[in-house]
Amino acid sequence: YHGERLDLTSVDLGAHLSSALKKTPPAPRVVLHLTGWGMCQTSPVRVKGVQQLVLYFEPPTDFKEPLTLEAKTPNLLKGSALFAMDGGDLELIGLRVRLSPITILPSVVEVNDGNLTMTRCKLQGPLTKSAEGFRSLIAVRNADPVPTTVLLRDNILLSGKRLIQMNERVQLRARNNVLVSLGDGIYIDANRPAGPALHLLDHNTWAVRHSLWSIKTGPGFQAGSPVLVHANSNAFLHPFADDGERSALLAG
Numbered sequence: 001y002h003g004e005r006l007d008l009t010s011v012d013l014g015a016h017l018s019s020a021l022k023k024t025p026p027a028p029r030v031v032l033h034l035t036g037w038g039m040c041q042t043s044p045v046r047v048k049g050v051q052q053l054v055l056y057f058e059p060p061t062d063f064k065e066p067l068t069l070e071a072k073t074p075n076l077l078k079g080s081a082l083f084a085m086d087g088g089d090l091e092l093i094g095l096r097v098r099l100s101p102i103t104i105l106p107s108v109v110e111v112n113d114g115n116l117t118m119t120r121c122k123l124q125g126p127l128t129k130s131a132e133g134f135r136s137l138i139a140v141r142n143a144d145p146v147p148t149t150v151l152l153r154d155n156i157l158l159s160g161k162r163l164i165q166m167n168e169r170v171q172l173r174a175r176n177n178v179l180v181s182l183g184d185g186i187y188i189d190a191n192r193p194a195g196p197a198l199h200l201l202d203h204n205t206w207a208v209r210h211s212l213w214s215i216k217t218g219p220g221f222q223a224g225s226p227v228l229v230h231a232n233s234n235a236f237l238h239p240f241a242d243d244g245e246r247s248a249l250l251a252g
Helices: 012-022
Strands: 005-007 029-035 039-042 045-048 052-057 068-071 083-086 089-093 095-099 109-112 116-119 121-124 137-141 149-153 156-159 162-168 170-175 179-180 186-190 199-201 205-208 213-216 227-232 235-237 248-251
Touching: 012 029, 012 039, 012 045, 012 227, 089 109, 095 213, 109 116, 116 137, 137 156, 137 170, 156 162, 162 170, 205 213, 213 235
Parallel strands: 005 029, 029 052, 039 068, 045 083, 052 089, 068 095, 083 109, 089 116, 095 121, 109 137, 116 149, 121 156, 137 162, 149 170, 156 179, 162 186, 170 199, 179 205, 186 213, 199 227, 205 235, 213 248
Antiparallel strands: none
């Protein structure tokens, strides 16, 4: 299975992809061209055993409303990310997602032991405190000694809680994004010996109510090689005039 072109106004992306991967062994690189317009519902997209999955959302034609995905109603109460990739690389181009205020999906995108690339995407999580199960827009975990990478280019991320959660050996590369959070911006959870890492933030606009960069370490954490954060031409804003809570660029 190498991929195909799908119209999401009439096809459930999650259900269709799950069925296709069960029927036919996947190629090393699977590419789907996805069309549609307006609000479309999908079951969770869960992929395992694919080396690289590319989801390209074609821009709308004839001035139609852009295609925006939301979780199918029965999945509002299931504790699984809307897009979950396990053991492979995931690339999302042009994805637009809006989660319901009552969802308890923990994340929009979750990648385990793989790289994540997002280009020209717009992710909007719940913007109220009613979504108790929701934790972050993006969650990436990596247990391998070699760091994996989250590459963000030209995206808009809006969240009532965390924007990005990275567990263990994950590096962030972010360029030309707009990132707004009513919680934390980037949250790192480390519980293993640390290896070298380099995070690059280039030409981004951040508006974060609490901490831009939060780090939590567990009992298994050991400081090792240096972890560097290189920020170039970023705008760090705090437009929450009614908020009396303390905010910070870095919290540990």
